[in-house]
Amino acid sequence: MTPHDIGATVLWEDPERERLMAELVALAAELADLRVELADARARLEAFTRFHDRIMAPLFAELDGVEADIAALRARHDDGPETRREAEEARRRARESAWAADAARADAEGAERPRPPVGTEARRLFRDLIRRCHPDLAEDDADRARREEFTRRVNDAYARGDTALLAELGREWRGGDGGGSWPR
Numbered sequence: 421m422t423p424h425d426i427g428a429t430v431l432w433e434d435p436e437r438e439r440l441m442a443e444l445v446a447l448a449a450e451l452a453d454l455r456v457e458l459a460d461a462r463a464r465l466e467a468f469t470r471f472h473d474r475i476m477a478p479l480f481a482e483l484d485g486v487e488a489d490i491a492a493l494r495a496r497h498d499d500g501p502e503t504r505r506e507a508e509e510a511r512r513r514a515r516e517s518a519w520a521a522d523a524a525r526a527d528a529e530g531a532e533r534p535r536p537p538v539g540t541e542a543r544r545l546f547r548d549l550i551r552r553c554h555p556d557l558a559e560d561d562a563d564r565a566r567r568e569e570f571t572r573r574v575n576d577a578y579a580r581g582d583t584a585l586l587a588e589l590g591r592e593w594r595g596g597d598g599g600g601s602w603p604r
Contacts, residue, residue: 473524481514481521488514512539545586546578553593 434440491510495503553571558564570593577585 474528477521477524481517484514484517542583
């Protein structure tokens with residue numbers, strides 16, 4: 421039933437409306453098809469990524485291990501600070517790529533992923549934070565609750581090996597929450 425059928429007055433009707441509506445319906449159908457294609461491409465990419473990681477991650481781990489051994493040999497012959505730093509960096513990369521290889525293997529086997537490697541800086545920050553914010557140091561129940569929540573955040577950051585977040589949490593603990601209620 422149109423406005424003409426019930427006696428209503430129509431001031432103006434766009435002559436292009438039907439064509440534009442048909443075009444809109446066609447474009448919506450095309451968009452739906454493209455979304456299906458995108459989902460399929462993402463699924464294929466994810467499968468390829470898992471396959472690639474399962475094959476290549478152990479090879480990269482082996483390569484990084486060899487490079488770390490070479491850097492360690494160089495550091496033994498040249499005891500300069502730059503050479504030692506390069507050796508430490510190479511060893512860190514080797515640990516990370518070994519972790520990635522273990523994670524790829526666990527994904528392929530459907531096992532639980534291993535924890536990321538935790539560097540010496542993350543370990544130092546974690547220990548320092550826990551010493552300062554541990555709930556056993558609380559003065560009252562409210563302080564204990566704040567410390568328990570903060571300790572949970574510190575533990576989560578450490579479990580992920582997130583050195584940057586641990587450093588940020590250290591600044592947060594030292595800086596307080598603006599109201600001065602965080603112990604220093």
